[in-house]
Amino acid sequence: MPLTPELRRGFWRTMCLSRAFDDAMIALYWEGKLPIFQFGAGPLPGELHCSNGAEPVGAGVCAALGPEDMITADHRPHHVAVARGVDLDRMAAELLGRRTGLSQGKGGHMHIYDPAVNFASSGIIAEGMAVAAGMALARRLQKRPGIAVAFIGEGAANQGAFHEVCNMVGLWKLPVVVVVQDNEWAVSTGKRESTAVERNSDRASAYAMAGEWVGTNDPDDIFLAAERAVARARAGEGGTILELRTARLAGHFMGDQQAYIPAQMKQVDPLPLYREKLIRDGVLSAEEADAIAAEAKARIARAVEFAKASPWPEPAEAMAHVFAGEPA
């Protein structure tokens, strides 16, 4: 697919929607947590890992996928979920623990599941690696179309699961794209402090996978690289480790003071850059760009309204869903 103006306007829309979602969740998160911060307080309790800065990754990669493809995401799932088309109302309701949520309040923000768009996530680092590869294996065995994409952080690329799974993907030429989102940090640990190689894409050669690296955090570049990886997977040429430099603008999780980040490592917000680029390229006028951003905010405001107006689950519902095949 060529990089059409239509597609690029779509990237902008997706990025705005994702940012609006995170900003709205951040605002809700701080309700009840000031002046004294406490994980369990307020309408959105627990840990919250926001995707601000990583929007180009979700927008660019998901645009290269078809509806039959499958995704696993990690503890920072919102940008991928939004780009994939996960139901926004029900995702917002899930974050607020409501009955109308994607999981009826069982999962919360790290555990977003929307089978309607083949989306799953997990809070255990690198868990999604094997799950994605297993999904790809299933499609091969079923002779059905569909590749799998595992979204992980650069920190997760040091888990044993990453290496075991990459080996099997290479060995069996499974249609898997491993998207390593390098936002430079795993909590307070910098990539250079934890990773023996400079680029995780270089590790691909050890596993007979293709390796690609994109350093711009720009959805155009990310899309083109993802398309190549997806094409290889669909053609039976096997897997790719696609490492994307990106950003983590809102800290590891809410409440992270980030005192460990030196001033010279301050990260750049990709949204204004992409907006400028689209205007420069004549894809959008400033007014059109801002109208899309405003529309995104309004859409998320409706999702938040839906969530807030939704009922809480009944306490007895805690006991339901342990096993399939039992009445809920």
Add this chain to the structure above:
Amino acid sequence: MSRILTMARAGREALDWEMERRPEIVCLGEDVFKMGGIFGTMDGFGAKYGPERVISTPISETGFIGMAAGAAMAGMHPVVDLAYIDFIGVCYNVLLNCASKTHYMSGGAVKVPMTLLIGTGGGYNNAAQHSQCLHATVAHIPGVKVVYPSNAYDAKGMLHTALRDDNFVIYLTHKGTAGVGWMGPPIPTTLAEVPEEPYTVPFGRVKVYREGTDVTVTGLGMSVHEALKAAAELEKEGISVEVVDLRSLVPLDREGIMESVAKTGRLVVTDEDYLSYGVSGEVIATVAERDPGVFKKPPVRVTMPDIPIPFSRPLEQAVLPLAGRIADAVRRLMS
């Protein structure tokens, strides 16, 4: 001199004292150099002891916890921070087959002195993968000592004991008891007068927090404090509750449990871990094996049911073994 400390600060003092004197102690874990571990047990150690002794690791639990076991076999005493017990899934083989069994399998020839610090528990809406207790899952493995202080005095004394033990010790702290800001204000009953000097608290002895004559309520970690709240309520109703903190799962003070239940004749076992195949059954079996005749009524368990921990607040609150549920169980036993 003693002062009132949180569990987190008290534990840090023990580790600091031992590290100052014993070069074989090294700290490992994710983010420990800059952030000092989940509860700040190693807070400031990066600057004080340097990166050779306070080692921030990649997110590679199988690797660095296995390496800790290897270093222990080679003469070190590693202290590893594993943040949340939910993450043991990644490194479980080290716990299950290596650090726990090497001494036995070698016929006593090889020691594995290492201390694994882990946070447990929920109550703050962090959902099924970040709220578990799983202490029974580790206590079930032969060859691991498992301790679980619930107040600052024990936190310091038991960590000194762990660091001087020649075995693999898992030292658990319920997140809600540690006295770290992100879990809210410290629970008053977790705070304690803590001597500045080092001291040890032996493993394998229950701690009776509060004496009583009608009902024994056993707890561990957070459930001790919920039991104490329930006991204070019940006192107003004229019910005298004895609150017993197990505080050491391996070794377990079975005689201490028996002594209390023999006195009261009624037992409520509280546990934030899952109901089945766990500590709550073990406590009841301990009494039943010694003398089921002491039970005036069948014992009652107030625990997390056998479900993954739900995210949503009303769901999680309904299944935690909180004071209200404990008090109701005691009332039922007394009626």
